[in-house]
Amino acid sequence: MSVKTQHAATGVRRPRNPQGQGGRLRADLIAAADRILAGTGDIGGLSLRAVAREVGIATPSIYLHFPDKSALVHAVLDARFAELGAAVRAAVSAADGPVDQLRAGCLAYCRFAIDQPNAYRVLFGRAPRSAPSIDAAPGSSLGASTFDLLVQAVAVCIRADAAPEGDPLRIAMSVWTALHGIVSLRASLPDFPWPPLDQQVADVLDGLVRLRHNSAETKEP
Amino acid sequence: MSVKTQHAATGVRRPRNPQGQGGRLRADLIAAADRILAGTGDIGGLSLRAVAREVGIATPSIYLHFPDKSALVHAVLDARFAELGAAVRAAVSAADGPVDQLRAGCLAYCRFAIDQPNAYRVLFGRAPRSAPSIDAAPGSSLGASTFDLLVQAVAVCIRADAAPEGDPLRIAMSVWTALHGIVSLRASLPDFPWPPLDQQVADVLDGLVRLRHNSAETKEP
DNA sequence: TGTACATCAGTGAACGCGCGTTCACTGATGTAC
DNA sequence: TGTACATCAGTGAACGCGCGTTCACTGATGTAC
Numbered sequence: 001m002s003v004k005t006q007h008a009a010t011g012v013r014r015p016r017n018p019q020g021q022g023g024r025l026r027a028d029l030i031a032a033a034d035r036i037l038a039g040t041g042d043i044g045g046l047s048l049r050a051v052a053r054e055v056g057i058a059t060p061s062i063y064l065h066f067p068d069k070s071a072l073v074h075a076v077l078d079a080r081f082a083e084l085g086a087a088v089r090a091a092v093s094a095a096d097g098p099v100d101q102l103r104a105g106c107l108a109y110c111r112f113a114i115d116q117p118n119a120y121r122v123l124f125g126r127a128p129r130s131a132p133s134i135d136a137a138p139g140s141s142l143g144a145s146t147f148d149l150l151v152q153a154v155a156v157c158i159r160a161d162a163a164p165e166g167d168p169l170r171i172a173m174s175v176w177t178a179l180h181g182i183v184s185l186r187a188s189l190p191d192f193p194w195p196p197l198d199q200q201v202a203d204v205l206d207g208l209v210r211l212r213h214n215s216a217e218t219k220e221p
Numbered sequence: 222m223s224v225k226t227q228h229a230a231t232g233v234r235r236p237r238n239p240q241g242q243g244g245r246l247r248a249d250l251i252a253a254a255d256r257i258l259a260g261t262g263d264i265g266g267l268s269l270r271a272v273a274r275e276v277g278i279a280t281p282s283i284y285l286h287f288p289d290k291s292a293l294v295h296a297v298l299d300a301r302f303a304e305l306g307a308a309v310r311a312a313v314s315a316a317d318g319p320v321d322q323l324r325a326g327c328l329a330y331c332r333f334a335i336d337q338p339n340a341y342r343v344l345f346g347r348a349p350r351s352a353p354s355i356d357a358a359p360g361s362s363l364g365a366s367t368f369d370l371l372v373q374a375v376a377v378c379i380r381a382d383a384a385p386e387g388d389p390l391r392i393a394m395s396v397w398t399a400l401h402g403i404v405s406l407r408a409s410l411p412d413f414p415w416p417p418l419d420q421q422v423a424d425v426l427d428g429l430v431r432l433r434h435n436s437a438e439t440k441e442p
Numbered sequence: 443t444g445t446a447c448a449t450c451a452g453t454g455a456a457c458g459c460g461c462g463t464t465c466a467c468t469g470a471t472g473t474a475c
Numbered sequence: 476t477g478t479a480c481a482t483c484a485g486t487g488a489a490c491g492c493g494c495g496t497t498c499a500c501t502g503a504t505g506t507a508c
Contacts, residue, residue, distance in 0.1 A: 019471055019483055044266055047461060058486050060463080069462070124409050125346055170416060174424050178395075181402025188345050195391060203395050207428035240450055240504055268494060279453050281496080290495070 014056030026065040028055050033076045034119070041118030043073060043126060080119055085146040087112050092149065098160040099211055102153040106179055106201050109146075113183035114197065121187060124180065150176060154209060163209050171209055178204040235277030247286040249276050254297045255340070262339030264294060264347060301340055306367040308333050313370065319381045320432055323374040327400055327422050330367075334404035335418065342408060345401060371397060375430060384430050392430055399425040 017024050032054040036046055048069055052059040066072040091108030095101045113120035123143070154175070155168035182200050185192070194200070205211050238245050253275040257267055269290055273280040287293040312329030316322045334341035344364070375396070376389035403421050406413070415421070426432050 016470080016484060021484095025484080042265055044263055048463090049461065059461095060465090060487085061485055063463080064484070124406070126409060170424075173416065174399075174421065174428070177402035177406050177421070178399040178425070179402065180406050181398035181400065184405055185345070185398050185401050188347060195394065200395065200398070203391070203429065204399070207395070207431070208424065210428070237451060237503080242451095246451080269496090270494065278451095280494095281454085281498090282452055284496080285451070 023065075025055070025057070025061065029062060029065060029072060030075050030079055033072055034079065037076060037122050038116055038119045041121040041125070043122055046073065048072070077123065080123055081143050081146075084109070084112050084123065084143075085149075088146055088149060092153070098153070098156045099162045099213075102150075102157055102209070102211075103201070103205060105149060105153055106175065106205065107198070109179055110183050110197055110201060114186060117183075117187035120183060125184065147172070147176060157209065157211065161212070163211050174208045175204060178208060244286075246276070246278070246282065250283060250286060250293060251296050251300055254293055255300065258297060258343050259337055259340045262342040262346070264343055267294065269293070298344065301344055302364055302367075305330070305333050305344065305364075306370075309367055309370060313374070319374070319377045320383045320434075323371075323378055323430070323432075324422070324426060326370065326374055327396065327426065328419070330400055331404050331418055331422060335407060338404075338408035341404060346405065368393065368397060378430065378432065382433070384432050395429045396425060399429060 014028075029051060033046060033051045036050055036054060037043065040046070046069075048062050049059050051072070052062060062072065066075070088105050088108045091104040092101045095104035151168050151172040154163070154172045157163040158165060158168060179201070182197070182204070186194055235249075250272060254267060254272045257271055257275060258264065261267070267290075269283050270280050272293070273283060283293065287296070309326050309329045312325040313322045316325035372389050372393040375384070375393045378384040379386060379389060400422070403418070403425070407415055
């Protein structure tokens with residue numbers, strides 16, 4: 001039996017899906033490509049052959065579900081953008097009050113990026129025009145909706161008098177770029193003596209949003 | 222005559238160096254690799270064959286000057302780090318006073334990154350451990366010396382009472398990450414409606430360093 | 443002044459590899475009659 | 476209940492390509508005698 005067609009992890013060929021369930025392979029392909037990208041962070045280095053090996057199928061079977069390589073990559077990016085948005089939304093929902101909600105959302109964004117640096121790099125670390133395998137910026141609407149969340153959180157803080165007057169869009173841009181800087185430089189230079197993430201995020205919010213800390217709600221009981 | 226060995230731009234094979242001047246090719250190879258990387262920003266996508274084509278030599282001639290591909294890439298990175306440091310130093314020297322010098326250095330850093338986004342991505346946009354062709358983080362000492370410049374500039378502002386008390390190292394880290402965020406997000410999402418660079422940098426310095434603007438030195442005559 | 447030799451800066455062909463994609467094919471499962 | 480056929484989910488071999496690297500070689504230039 002050829003080694004080429006065996007599953008990468010188990011050495012066993014993946015069983016064939018029953019009729020009507022061929023679509024399952026599509027999800028498995030996206031998941032496998034996502035796992036590989038999470039290990040390398042390099043879209044250009046992703047190969048259909050590696051994806052097929054990971055899933056345990058023959059490479060041409062991918063073409064039953066995606067017209068070409070870039071379609072598979074787009075599907076992976078869409079899924080990851082949705083996941084990032086869900087993580088931020090969940091953190092915001094779990095917090096109380098404008099300031100804590102803003103902070104929780106920013107921290108969730110950074111944690112997603114730091115826990116999965118390669119996945120984050122795949123989403124935000126490429127030059128859209130010059131990337132060889134990607135023709136257009138995918139998932140931009142999903143990314144934009146997550147950014148809208150930040151603009152709204154800043155606006156709520158200002159309306160609640162937790163931050164001084166200012167343009168929420170402009171402030172949110174500053175915050176987003178600063179958060180992106182925090183997480184992407186940490187990924188690029190892991191040996192640099194970075195301060196704790198909470199402190200860096202707090203510095204950014206204090207400096208750029210100028211949050212007013214509500215002394216009535218400090219953690220002292 | 223084979224097309225393979227002709228110069229990419231002119232179709233003419235590069236003339237052979239005189240004896241004792243073989244080292245010239247080394248500099249030409251670094252420059253050619255740098256030009257290619259400035260066009261793609263993708264270290265993994267750089268090929269020795271493309272470099273040889275650009276210079277107008279046969280590919281194996283590269284091995285007369287570099288033991289392997291990663292040695293050539295390291296040389297390119299060292300040269301670019303040195304260039305970035307020189308640009309920042311020149312801007313700082315051309316400005317007067319602690320605040321303007323800090324601002325000038327930060328702006329020069331951003332302009333270098335924005336004018337040559339792919340070169341900047343090559344320097345700071347990779348995950349050092351997982352990059353396939355690069356074994357260790359190169360140029361780190363050159364990068365670190367440029368960062369020291371920022372720390373000193375912040376410290377001078379504090380000593381000159383142009384900024385409130387604070388830990389210059391911690392503040393410089395915040396500023397650097399914010400600047401990196403500004404320029405790398407601009408490169409990743411060029412279609413986003415970014416505000417003017419000067420304004421973004423000013424927001425970052427005002428917020429994170431809390432610069433005091435010296436009203437005696439405003440631009441009004 | 444001539445000549446044999448060493449050095450130097452390269453060249454051209456070939457190696458084995460992994461890649462995206464195409465093509466004709468297989469074989470299990472369902473369905474119409 | 477049996478059987479011919481259609482559908483579905485894949486497979487295996489092959490294509491042409493660009494890659495990093497190795498190897499034996501070339502041919503101009505300098506130098507020792």
